[in-house]
Amino acid sequence: MTRTVIAQGTFDIVHPGHVHYLEEAAAMGDELYVIVARRSNVDHKEAPICPATQRREVIGGLEAVDEAILGHEADIFVPIEELEPDVIALGHDQHHDAEAIESELERRGIDCEVRRVSGREPATEDEILSTRLIIDRILERRG
Numbered sequence: 001m002t003r004t005v006i007a008q009g010t011f012d013i014v015h016p017g018h019v020h021y022l023e024e025a026a027a028m029g030d031e032l033y034v035i036v037a038r039r040s041n042v043d044h045k046e047a048p049i050c051p052a053t054q055r056r057e058v059i060g061g062l063e064a065v066d067e068a069i070l071g072h073e074a075d076i077f078v079p080i081e082e083l084e085p086d087v088i089a090l091g092h093d094q095h096h097d098a099e100a101i102e103s104e105l106e107r108r109g110i111d112c113e114v115r116r117v118s119g120r121e122p123a124t125e126d127e128i129l130s131t132r133l134i135i136d137r138i139l140e141r142r143g
């Protein structure tokens with residue numbers, strides 16, 4: 001049987017940390033679906049610069065990704081109910097609480113494991129593995 005994994009995030013300016021996350025998530029199963037966050041749901045940091053459709057297209061073009069889909073605006077568990085994944089792969093620093101997700105999955109009768117992916121450290125001293133830090137660098141150098 002096909003083992004389906006989902007990953008999720010904003011992916012505003014894509015960097016090698018994202019590639020690492022999605023490759024490790026893909027290795028947890030046979031098919032990787034990525035839910036791209038809607039701007040309205042990115043409320044714990046600055047809103048993304050790029051529109052959701054653009055962010056989805058870039059992520060969908062990565063080799064590790066079978067399909068990238070736009071997240072639901074109102075209920076983040078709707079795509080999960082539709083995709084019925086075997087694994088939800090959380091990013092190393094994703095603010096979501098694994099236990100809270102697990103109890104919501106149980107409440108909705110979805111049988112799915114929640115795992116966390118490792119973080120990628122910079123390979124060189126000038127590598128920038130954070131969208132926020134890339135934007136900071138742009139402002140510093142071009143602002």
Ligand SMILES: Cc1cc2nc3c(=O)[nH]c(=O)nc-3n(C[C@H](O)[C@H](O)[C@H](O)COP(=O)(O)O)c2cc1C
Binds near residue numbers: 077
């Ligand atoms: C299991 C799961 C499902 C999610 N589904 C959606 C969704 O359907 N729509 C959405 O806008 N955000 C969804 N999100 C939230 C975002 O993907 C994301 O975590 C957050 O808003 C963006 O922050 P981040 O890039 O720092 O993770 C989901 C998150 C998790 C953990």
Ligand SMILES: Nc1ncnc2c1ncn2[C@@H]1O[C@H](COP(=O)(O)OP(=O)(O)OP(=O)(O)O)[C@@H](O)[C@H]1O
Binds near residue numbers: 010021092094120
């Ligand atoms: N260096 C990294 N190593 C592994 N995973 C990463 C790394 N950076 C981001 N990710 C993961 O990619 C997913 C999407 O990340 P997100 O779009 O929030 O980018 P970000 O660079 O972390 O953003 P910001 O720096 O603006 O908070 C998250 O689950 C996050 O954990």
